[in-house]
Amino acid sequence: MTNEMFLQFSSISDNEAFARVAVSAFITPLDPTIDELNEIKTVVSEVVTNSIIHGYNNEPDHFITVQCLINNQSEIELTITDEGVGIENIEQAKEPLYTSKPELERSGMGFTIISSFMDDVEIISEPTKGTTVRMIKQLAKHKTVSKS
Amino acid sequence: MTNEMFLQFSSISDNEAFARVAVSAFITPLDPTIDELNEIKTVVSEVVTNSIIHGYNNEPDHFITVQCLINNQSEIELTITDEGVGIENIEQAKEPLYTSKPELERSGMGFTIISSFMDDVEIISEPTKGTTVRMIKQLAKHKTVSKS
Amino acid sequence: MSLIVSYEVTENVLIVRLVGELDHHEAEQLREEWAHKIYATGIKHIIVNLQDLTFMDSSGLGVLIGRYKEVLQLGGEMLVCHVNPFIERLFELSGLFKIVRLAENEKQALHTLGVAS
Amino acid sequence: MSLIVSYEVTENVLIVRLVGELDHHEAEQLREEWAHKIYATGIKHIIVNLQDLTFMDSSGLGVLIGRYKEVLQLGGEMLVCHVNPFIERLFELSGLFKIVRLAENEKQALHTLGVAS
């Protein structure tokens, strides 16, 4: 059985914690490990924060959507979308330490953390149209190949 | 400033707790009292459960939507919708102890609790089309008339 | 986020301790398990300890009322103890206190039922 | 769900204790307050106690790095203590340990900085 949720909210920083809690609560029935839960919370926080700061330049009157699918009770598919400014150069954006907003004390580590915590990450972006980050994570106890 | 969220999820009972947590997390920045938070959690649980059991007859492959608006940092507007069987007789449905599913040990107290916990409740329903429950709650510390 | 239930039998009394959240999702399983305990143990009365119940809605009320009806058939009664103010409001609202008696704790509830603990 | 920050000055060291969640929303306020403390107190080194920090993301890293750069200008250094395994992974990933030293607790960190507590 597939369980699915779709969430849309205003682009204000109050909603960063909200998005983390909502996704955590949605995947709780899968009984993830504490590490897995922390990883998911962190990537939600990274991507939503990027949409607020970079995508919408901190303007509060836009919307961010988070879609979460649970496949086979074990695979989490997370898709986070904004209709903001988009990314000119995706390869550059993914580089560790690269940030277009050093004046905001961004560390430039968002995409590095996301890649490390998720099994698969796809960035789809078009300047002036917006950005979609689609991520997949397989929960460990259901992994066919054990990590040990 | 208005903060807004829209949530859509599969009609499975796992998502009752999810919906409660998501709405709680969304209104947390308003710093509600424990009682207010419990009231909101309870009405979310009541309405979402009704959509699952009554609206969709426990069929898991439908969707429920929850919209939450925060107006003036103090008023919570909650709208929960299903596209299920709808309610034939809304006046009867609102009666304390009335339930159409006594075999499921329903107490028939859902709407009574909802009316008691929210400041305003509107039920819009059409047979075979679905049901929308729209509720408003003013948080106490911002109430113009003090409750003491 | 979910419900943990433990049962204890003292003479003809079934003590049921509910820990966590009791909503419709949890109610379905609880209902079956609890009804089975009533008949499997041959008890007459029920004490429900709600000390660590952090959430309950009208689906939870339905389960309590269902089990109340069962012990009523057996000539017994139901008591609830450690009811927090919010759940007490739910019980008031729904008229539950017309059929279920309130006790402070398990000991007092057992005493009310005439069982020394 | 939010962040509580407390500051303590011991000789030329600013001890910063972070309790709760450090994300972008909290980072913005923390940044200003913390930068102000550095100059208002005339300290040289910083110890960050993360014992009760339950969440942190790359926005939090940005604030730490920003304050590190400030004490570096003052000829000082930054130490972090009570780092839980998850935050330690974040620090490893981001290379933070190349610039910030790890200590077990505040006492050990003060000792490393040559301050008796």
Ligand SMILES: Nc1ncnc2c1ncn2[C@@H]1O[C@H](COP(=O)(O)OP(=O)(O)O)[C@@H](O)[C@H]1O
């Ligand atoms: N949603 C987005 N919209 C526009 N640009 C983005 C978005 N997400 C990321 N970027 C770009 O990618 C860069 C790298 O992102 P990231 O690794 O998270 O670092 P940081 O957020 O610290 O800058 C950002 O500085 C920004 O230029």
Ligand SMILES: Nc1ncnc2c1ncn2[C@@H]1O[C@H](COP(=O)(O)OP(=O)(O)O)[C@@H](O)[C@H]1O
């Ligand atoms: N979303 C819905 N779709 C269809 N019928 C509904 C819906 N919500 C409520 N009802 C009807 O209203 C009745 C009363 O609801 P409620 O007071 O919550 O009691 P209960 O859920 O215990 O039956 C239900 O028994 C059902 O017939």
